[in-house]
Amino acid sequence: MKVIDHINNAKDTVVSFEVLPPLKGRTINSLYQHLDPLMEFKPSFINVTYHRSEHIFKKKSDGTFEKVEVRKRPGTVGICAAIMNHYKVDAVPHLICGGFTKRETEDALIDLNFLGIDNVLVLRGDATKNEASFEPEPNGNRYAIDLLKQVDNLNNGIYQEDDIREGFRTHFCIGTAGYPEKHFEAPNMESDLRYLKAKVDAGAEYILTQMFFDNAKFFEFVDKCRQAGITVPIIPGLKPLTNKKQLTIIPRIFHVDIPSDLLNEMNRAKTDEDCELVGQEWLINQSRELKKAGVPVLHYYTLGKPAIIYNAVAKVF
Numbered sequence: 350m351k352v353i354d355h356i357n358n359a360k361d362t363v364v365s366f367e368v369l370p371p372l373k374g375r376t377i378n379s380l381y382q383h384l385d386p387l388m389e390f391k392p393s394f395i396n397v398t399y400h401r402s403e404h405i406f407k408k409k410s411d412g413t414f415e416k417v418e419v420r421k422r423p424g425t426v427g428i429c430a431a432i433m434n435h436y437k438v439d440a441v442p443h444l445i446c447g448g449f450t451k452r453e454t455e456d457a458l459i460d461l462n463f464l465g466i467d468n469v470l471v472l473r474g475d476a477t478k479n480e481a482s483f484e485p486e487p488n489g490n491r492y493a494i495d496l497l498k499q500v501d502n503l504n505n506g507i508y509q510e511d512d513i514r515e516g517f518r519t520h521f522c523i524g525t526a527g528y529p530e531k532h533f534e535a536p537n538m539e540s541d542l543r544y545l546k547a548k549v550d551a552g553a554e555y556i557l558t559q560m561f562f563d564n565a566k567f568f569e570f571v572d573k574c575r576q577a578g579i580t581v582p583i584i585p586g587l588k589p590l591t592n593k594k595q596l597t598i599i600p601r602i603f604h605v606d607i608p609s610d611l612l613n614e615m616n617r618a619k620t621d622e623d624c625e626l627v628g629q630e631w632l633i634n635q636s637r638e639l640k641k642a643g644v645p646v647l648h649y650y651t652l653g654k655p656a657i658i659y660n661a662v663a664k665v666f
């Protein structure tokens with residue numbers, strides 16, 4: 350079932366989770382152990398992130414370095430199929446521009462369609478560690494909107510091979526990313542919102558946001574989207590803080606602020622357990638307020654500490 354149908358059919362806020370594929374070398378059972386307790390909350394869908402290959406330099410025995418390609422978390426498509434089969438819950442693979450030609454993207458979409466997967470979250474992806482800024486593959490998609498248009502084309506039976514006539518029309522429900530605190534490359538919020546609106550106009554049926562720790566920023570973002578004529582559902586993405594290192598890592602990687610109250614409470618926490626309790630309590634309060642405000646879905650990034658997500662969701666739903 351499509352994410353948009355889950356939203357439209359729901360009478361109240363529903364819950365969804367996001368997982369990462371296990372690190373290469375680990376089995377899918379590690380993912381099932383992670384998800385099993387959370388299934389009690391009957392998530393409407395589960396997102397699975399996509400992780401492209403990276404180039405690293407490995408030291409050889411003669412002291413020189415060789416450039417090797419590593420992919421730490423493969424398996425997004427397989428995991429989506431496994432989740433749907435194992436839990437009978439809809440899975441939403443993340444699909445990125447980076448590392449794919451348009452033809453490879455098309456083949457990936459055909460695989461998803463054959464597996465009965467009706468949803469994709471369409472993203473650009475970030476620059477690799479060796480790139481100063483994001484570079485698409487030759488004949489790849491540069492921006493999320495370009496990938497989105499490709500998916501929309503396939504939904505209309507338009508394939509890369511222009512000799513395919515009357516091609517099968519896929520029926521993907523397309524989600525897109527939004528940034529309550531602005532995407533870090535965008536010169537300003539107005540520009541970011543203009544491109545977000547373009548993605549919606551091109552066929553995105555809902556927006557899933559970057560994590561945020563200050564609900565006021567989310568509410569302000571929703572207001573700005575509505576003023577800009579964006580009418581699709583906006584799903585807040587939530588993640589708990591669990592340790593003091595994240596106080597600097599999260600702003601650096603995800604370009605989001607930590608509110609002063611949360612920062613002060615984390616700094617006052619003496620042990621790791623105290624930090625987790627602070628993060629959990631903050632997540633509960635954020636979730637309660639968002640649910641009260643009538644958000645369609647509460648989407649939890651479950652990486653790391655699923656027990657905290659479990660405890661929080663148990664208090665909110």
Ligand code: FAD
Pocket residue numbers: 397398399400401443444445471472473474475491492493494526527532533534535536540541542544548557558559560586
């Ligand atoms: P875009 O919408 O393409 O926007 C990128 C930047 O370009 C923005 O600053 C925007 O304002 C600007 N822009 C957009 N369109 C145009 C245009 N036509 N012309 C000029 N400028 C334009 N990354 C992964 O690798 N794997 C994942 O699984 C993953 N999951 C994510 C899930 C969520 C909910 C979020 C919020 C992010 C996720 N990311 C993931 C990270 C994401 O790939 C990065 O944030 C990336 O830098 C931007 O992706 P986007 O889809 O928002 O890009």
